[in-house]
Amino acid sequence: MTTPHVAGAPRRPVTIRDVAAAADVSPKTVSNVVNAYVHVHPDTRRRVQEVIDALGYRPSAVGRQLRSGRTGMVALAVPTIAAPYFADLAAHVAVRARERGLVLAVEQTDGQLEREREVAEGRPVRFADGLIFSPLEMPEAELTAPHPDTALVLIGEHAGEAVPVDTVGIDSTGVARLAVEHLLAAGRTRVAFLGWKDITHNTARQRLEGYRAALDAAGLPHDAGLVPHVADWTPQDGLDATAALLRARPDVDAVFAADDQMALGAMAALRAAGRRVPDDVAVVGVDDVPAGRYTSPSLSTVAIDRAFIAEQALALLVSRLEDPSLPPRHVQTPYRLVVRESCGS
Amino acid sequence: MTTPHVAGAPRRPVTIRDVAAAADVSPKTVSNVVNAYVHVHPDTRRRVQEVIDALGYRPSAVGRQLRSGRTGMVALAVPTIAAPYFADLAAHVAVRARERGLVLAVEQTDGQLEREREVAEGRPVRFADGLIFSPLEMPEAELTAPHPDTALVLIGEHAGEAVPVDTVGIDSTGVARLAVEHLLAAGRTRVAFLGWKDITHNTARQRLEGYRAALDAAGLPHDAGLVPHVADWTPQDGLDATAALLRARPDVDAVFAADDQMALGAMAALRAAGRRVPDDVAVVGVDDVPAGRYTSPSLSTVAIDRAFIAEQALALLVSRLEDPSLPPRHVQTPYRLVVRESCGS
DNA sequence: CACAGGATTTACCACGTTGTAATCCCCGTC
DNA sequence: GACGGGGATTACAACGTGGTAAATCCTGTG
Numbered sequence: 082m083t084t085p086h087v088a089g090a091p092r093r094p095v096t097i098r099d100v101a102a103a104a105d106v107s108p109k110t111v112s113n114v115v116n117a118y119v120h121v122h123p124d125t126r127r128r129v130q131e132v133i134d135a136l137g138y139r140p141s142a143v144g145r146q147l148r149s150g151r152t153g154m155v156a157l158a159v160p161t162i163a164a165p166y167f168a169d170l171a172a173h174v175a176v177r178a179r180e181r182g183l184v185l186a187v188e189q190t191d192g193q194l195e196r197e198r199e200v201a202e203g204r205p206v207r208f209a210d211g212l213i214f215s216p217l218e219m220p221e222a223e224l225t226a227p228h229p230d231t232a233l234v235l236i237g238e239h240a241g242e243a244v245p246v247d248t249v250g251i252d253s254t255g256v257a258r259l260a261v262e263h264l265l266a267a268g269r270t271r272v273a274f275l276g277w278k279d280i281t282h283n284t285a286r287q288r289l290e291g292y293r294a295a296l297d298a299a300g301l302p303h304d305a306g307l308v309p310h311v312a313d314w315t316p317q318d319g320l321d322a323t324a325a326l327l328r329a330r331p332d333v334d335a336v337f338a339a340d341d342q343m344a345l346g347a348m349a350a351l352r353a354a355g356r357r358v359p360d361d362v363a364v365v366g367v368d369d370v371p372a373g374r375y376t377s378p379s380l381s382t383v384a385i386d387r388a389f390i391a392e393q394a395l396a397l398l399v400s401r402l403e404d405p406s407l408p409p410r411h412v413q414t415p416y417r418l419v420v421r422e423s424c425g426s
Numbered sequence: 427m428t429t430p431h432v433a434g435a436p437r438r439p440v441t442i443r444d445v446a447a448a449a450d451v452s453p454k455t456v457s458n459v460v461n462a463y464v465h466v467h468p469d470t471r472r473r474v475q476e477v478i479d480a481l482g483y484r485p486s487a488v489g490r491q492l493r494s495g496r497t498g499m500v501a502l503a504v505p506t507i508a509a510p511y512f513a514d515l516a517a518h519v520a521v522r523a524r525e526r527g528l529v530l531a532v533e534q535t536d537g538q539l540e541r542e543r544e545v546a547e548g549r550p551v552r553f554a555d556g557l558i559f560s561p562l563e564m565p566e567a568e569l570t571a572p573h574p575d576t577a578l579v580l581i582g583e584h585a586g587e588a589v590p591v592d593t594v595g596i597d598s599t600g601v602a603r604l605a606v607e608h609l610l611a612a613g614r615t616r617v618a619f620l621g622w623k624d625i626t627h628n629t630a631r632q633r634l635e636g637y638r639a640a641l642d643a644a645g646l647p648h649d650a651g652l653v654p655h656v657a658d659w660t661p662q663d664g665l666d667a668t669a670a671l672l673r674a675r676p677d678v679d680a681v682f683a684a685d686d687q688m689a690l691g692a693m694a695a696l697r698a699a700g701r702r703v704p705d706d707v708a709v710v711g712v713d714d715v716p717a718g719r720y721t722s723p724s725l726s727t728v729a730i731d732r733a734f735i736a737e738q739a740l741a742l743l744v745s746r747l748e749d750p751s752l753p754p755r756h757v758q759t760p761y762r763l764v765v766r767e768s769c770g771s
Numbered sequence: 772c773a774c775a776g777g778a779t780t781t782a783c784c785a786c787g788t789t790g791t792a793a794t795c796c797c798c799g800t801c
Numbered sequence: 802g803a804c805g806g807g808g809a810t811t812a813c814a815a816c817g818t819g820g821t822a823a824a825t826c827c828t829g830t831g
Contacts, residue, residue, distance in 0.1 A: 096817060107781045112819055120779055142553040143491040144817030147786050150439075152488060154531070161517055165717075168513030172506055175534050186499070186531045189520050206498070207439065208487035208529060228482055230439040316720045349720040372510075372717040375661045375694040441787060452811045457789055465809055489787030492816045 095138040104132040115140055155398060156209040158188040158200040160217050164314075164342065165370040166387070167215070170236075173391030174213060181399060183210075192217040194281075203231050211398040218281050232401045234394045238283045242411055247397040249390050250413045253284055256383045257291025258298075259418055260365045261337050263381075265299045267426055269335035269363055272296070273307040273326055275319060275347055276339025288339045288367070306330050311343065319346025327354045334362055341366035341373050341382055348376060348423065359425030369419055378422030386415045440483040449477040460485055487529075491553070500743060501554040503533040503545040505562050509659075509687065510715040511732070512560070515581075518736030519558065526744060528555075537562035539626075548576050556743040563626050577746040579739045583628045587756055592742040594735050595758045598629055601728045602636025603643075604763055605710045606682050608726075610644045612771055614680035614708055617641070618652040618671055620664060620692055621684025633684045633712070651675050656688065664691025672699045679707055686711035686718050686727055693721065693768065704770030714764055723767030731760045 097115075101108040106129060113121050114129040121129075132138075146152045157174050159167040171187060178185040186209060190196040197219045199205070203212070211232035216224060224235060225245055235248045264272050274292045278285045293303055307330060309322045319338060323346065326333060336351075338344035344366030348358055356362045358378055366373065366382040373380030393412050401407055420426050442460075446453040451474060458466050459474040466474075477483075491497045502519050504512040516532060523530045531554055535541040542564045545557070556577035561569060566584055569591065580593045609617050619637045623630045638648055652675060654667045664683060668691065671678060681696075683689035689711030693703055701707045703723055711718065711727040718725030738757050746752055765771050 094817095097819095098817080108817085109782085109819070110780060113780085116819080120777090122779060125779080139548075141817050143488060143497070144786095145819080146488045146553075147492050147788095147816085148818045148820085150786070162507070162520060163514045163517035165510065165513070168510070168516075169508045171513075171532070172508035172534065175507060175532055179534070184531050184533075186529050187516065187520055188529075189517065189524070202482075203484050205484070206487045206490070206529075207484040208499070228484075230482070230484070316716060320720065345717065345720040349722070349724075352722050371661060372690065375665065375690040375721075377694070377697050377722045379694075439787095442789095443787080453787085454789070454811060455809085458810085461789080465807095467809060470809080486787055489816095490789080492786085492818095493788045493790085495816075 094141065095136045096141070097138070097144075100129065100132050100136060100138045103136060104129045151210050151402075152208060153182065154184045154186055154209045155395070156186045156188055156200075156212045158190055158197075158212060158214045158216075160192040160215070161189050162187055165372065166340065166342075166368045169370070170215075170387045170391060173388050174395065177391050177395045181395065183395075183399075190217065194218045198223070201228070201233075203228050207231065210402055213394045213398060217283070220281075221283075232398050232405070234397045234401075236390055236394055238287045244411070245409050247401060247409055248411045249393045249397070250411060251385060251390075252413060252416070253287035254291035254294065256367055256385065256416050257288035257337065257339070258295045259291075259416070260367065260383050261292050261295035262298065263418055263420075263424060263426070264335045264337060264363055264365060265295060265301070267363065267424065270301065271304070271307065271330070271333050272335040272337055273309070273323075273330070273333050274339070275309065275322060275326075275336050275343050276311050276314060277308050278311060278314075285339060292337055307333060314340050314342055316342050316346035316349070319343030320350045321346075323347040323350035324354065327351070327356070336362060336364045338364065338366045341368040341370040341380060344380055344382070344423075345372065345376060348378075348380070358423050363425045364423040373421070376423075381421045381424035381426070382419050383416055384419045390414050439486070440481045442483070442485070442489075445474065445477050445481060445483045448481060449474045456483075496747075497553045497555050498527065499529045499531055499554045500740070501531040501533055501545075501557045503535055503542075503557060503559045503561075505537040505560070506534050507532055510717065511685065511687075511713045514715070515560075515732045515736060518733050519740065522736050522740045526740065528740075535562065537627075539563045543568070546578075555747055558739045558743060562628065565626075566628075577743050577750070579742045579746075581735055581739060583632045589756070590754050592746060592754055593756045594738045594742070595756060596730060596735075597758060597761070598632035599636035599639065601712055601730065601761050602633035602682065602684070603640045604636075604761070605712065605728050606637050606640035607643065608763055608765075608769060608771070609680045609682060609708055609710060610640060610646070612708065612769065615646065616649070616652065616675070616678050617646075617680040617682055618654070618668075618675070618678050619684070620654065620667060620671075620681050620688050621656050621659060622653050623656060623659075630684060637682055652678060659685050659687055661687050661691035661694070664688030665695045666691075668692040668695035669699065672696070672701070681707060681709045683709065683711045686713040686715040686725060689725055689727070689768075690717065690721060693723075693725070704768050708770045709768040718766070721768075726766045726769035726771070727764050728761055729764045735759050 097108045097111050100111045114126050155178050162168055162171050175185045188200050197216050213234045215236040235246055237251055238253045276285055309326045311322045312318050336347050338347050344364055351358050351362050358364055366380055369382045369384035373382055442453045442456050445456045459471050507513055507516050520530045533545050542561050558579045560581040578591055580591055582596055583598045621630055654671045656667045657663050681692050683692050689709055696703050696707050703709055711725055714727045714729035718727055
C-alpha cells in the first residue's frame with residue numbers, strides 16, 4: 082500500500098465518448114471494437130484497444146440496458162430466504178442464473194399479501210426482465226393476470242393447466258398423501274397434521290387435503306383435535322404446537338409435519354415430553370432440508386427436488402423472454418419419500 | 427378469467443411517454459406525479475395516477491439509472507447462500523436494503539478465488555451502486571484496492587484498522603478462544619479443532635489461532651492429531667472428519683467446531699460412534715444457526731450477531747455512497763457464548 | 772484514369788428518465 | 802384593465818450505448 086488511496090475525487094466513469102475522443106474515432110467505432118464487430122481495421126482496433134486499456138474503460142451496463150431493453154436481471158421472490166428450503170432454492174437459482182449470464186435479485190415477501198402484490202406487479206420500479214415467484218397467500222385469481230411487461234414463472238401449488246402463466250408445480254396434496262400413507266402403512270392410527278394456518282395459505286391447505294385423503298383411503302376419521310393451529314412454519318412454532326398437542330391428545334402416535342422446520346421442532350417437543358421417536362411417536366416432514374440428516378433420530382421426509390425447480394423455472398423464464406408468444410407451460414416437480422429413522426420403518 | 431390472456435404480443439413496456447400521451451400532459455408532469463413533486467394540481471395528479479394504474483406503468487429503473495448515475499441496487503457476495511449462516515445474513519441484508527429502497531442482488535462465489543476476484547472487480551454486477559462482500563479465500567492485499575466506481579464494504583476477518591476499506595469485522599480469533607476456553611474451563615483437556623482447511627482460508631486460520639491461544643492460556647500443548655483436515659464446512663464433512671478423528675484419537679473429550687454446520691455433523695458422528703454428548707465428548711460450534719436449538723442435545727455455540735452485521739454493512743455502504751470522501755471505517759461485530767446442552771455446563 | 776464493390780467509418784437517433792430553466796396560467800390588487 | 806406573483810406545466814437537454822443507413826476509403830479492373 083504505497084498509495085494512501087485518497088477517497089476524494091468523485092471521478093466520473095470513463096465513457097465510450099472519452100475513449101472515442103482519445104483514440105480520434107467515433108463512439109460507434111469504439112463500440113464496434115468492444116463488440117468485436119468484423120469490419121474494423123486491425124490498426125484501428127489496436128489503437129482503440131490501447132486507449133481502452135489505458136483509460137480503464139468499461140462499457141456501462143446501464144447504457145446497454147437502456148439500448149437493449151433488457152437488464153439481464155432476474156428476480157426471485159420468496160417468503161423468506163432465511164428458511165432452509167428457500168435458501169437452498171435461491172442458491173440453485175443463483176447458480177443457474179449465473180450460468181446464463183443473468184444477475185439474480187432476491188425479494189422477500191414475508192408471506193404478506195401486500196408485499197406479494199407489490200412484487201407480482203413489479204412495484205415500485207421495473208428492474209428485472211423476469212420474475213420467479215413463490216407466492217404464499219396470494220389468491221390464484223390475481224396470479225393469473227401477470228403484469229404483461231415482465232416474464233413470470235410461478236413456483237408452487239396452483240390450479241395447474243388452467244393457469245395462463247408458466248408454472249413449476251408442486252403437488253402438495255400428493256406430497257402429503259405420500260407421507261401420511263407411509264405412516265398409516267406402518268400401523269399408526271392417530272396421526273397429527275402439523276402446520277395448519279388458515280385457508281389462504283395454499284401450501285397448508287393442499288397438504289391438509291393430502292393428509293385427509295390418506296386418512297380417507299385408510300378408512301380413518303378426520304379428527305380436528307389432531308390438527309393444531311400453527312402461527313408460522315418455524316421450528317419454534319412446531320415445538321410449541323406439538324407440546325400443546327401432546328397435552329391435549331396424549332394418544333397421538335405420529336406427526337406429519339407440513340415442513341421439516343416444524344418437524345424438527347416437533348421432535349424437540351417430543352423429546353422434552355419424554356416420548357421416544359419413532360417408537361412412541363413417528364415423525365415425517367417435508368422438504369428434505371440438510372439439517373434433517375444429522376438430527377437424532379434422523380428425519381424422514383418427502384424430498385422436493387429444488388434443483389429441478391430452479392433449473393426449470395429459469396429455463397421457462399428464459400424461453401419466454403426469447404419468445405413471449407409461447408403458450409403457458411406447466412411442469413411438475415418430482416418428489417419422493419426419504420425414509421430415515423424418525424418414521425420407524 | 428374471461429380473457430384467455432393471449433400470451434403473445436411482445437408488447438413494449440409502458441413508458442412515461444405513453445402515460446403522458448394518454449393523460450394529455452407532458453412526460454415531466456408524469457414524472458412529477460410519480461415522484462410526488464409538490465406543485466402538481468390535484469386534478470392533474472388524480473388524472474395522471476388513473477392513467478398510470480390503467481396502463482400499468484412502472485418507472486424503469488434503467489432510465490432512472492442513466493439519468494441519476496445510481497442503480498438503487500446493492501450486491502451481496504457470499505460463498506453460498508445455501509449455508510444457514512449466509513442465508514440468514516442475506517435475509518437480514520435484504521430487509522435492511524428494502525427499508526432503504528434498495529434492491530438486493532446476490533452473488534455466490536463458492537469460495538473460489540477466481541469468482542471472488544470477479545466479484546471484487548465488479549463483474550458481473552457492475553451496475554450495483556455498492557457491494558457487501560464476504561470473502562473467503564481472497565488475500566487481504568487484493569481487497570484493499572477496491573474498484574473506485576463501486577462502494578465496498580467487507581464482512582469478516584481482516585487486518586482491522588489498517589485496511590483502507592469500510593469493514594464489518596468479525597474477531598474470529600476471539601470467537602474461537604471464547605468457545606475453547608469455555609470447554610477447557612469445564613475440565614476438558616483433549617479438545618479437537620474441527621474445520622481446518624488451509625492457510626488461505628481466513629476464517630479457518632483465525633479460528634485455529636483462537637483455539638491455540640486458548641490452549642496456550644491453559645498451558646496445554648498443541649496436538650496436531652486433534653486438528654483433522656476438513657474439505658468443506660458442511661455437516662457431512664464435519665461428520666466424516668469426526669468419525670475419522672474418533673478412530674485415530676479415541677481419547678478426545680471435546681470438539682470445537684469452527685461452525686455449527688460441522689458441529690451438527692460432529693454430533694451425528696459421535697452418536698453413531700456411541701459417544702454421549704456432552705458426557706463423553708462436549709461440542710461447541712460457531713454461528714448459532716437455528717437448527718442448533720432443536721437438536722438433541724441442543725448445540726452450544728458462539729452467536730455472531732448477523733442482524734448487526736447486516737445493518738452496519740448497509741449503513742456503511744449508504745453513507746459512503748452519500749459521501750465517498752469519508753475515511754475508511756471499521757466496526758466490530760458483537761458475539762457471545764450461547765450455552766446449551768452440548769457443552770455440558 | 773474512371774469505376775465497381777467491398778471494407779471501414781461515421782452521423783443520426785432512440786432507448787426512459789428527470790434536473791434546469793423557462794413558460795404559461797390564474798388570481799388578487801391597485 | 803394592467804400588473805405582480807406564485808402555482809402549474811413544459812421544452813430542452815443529457816445520461817451511455819448501439820442499430821441503421823449513409824458516407825468515405827481503398828483496391829483492383831477495364
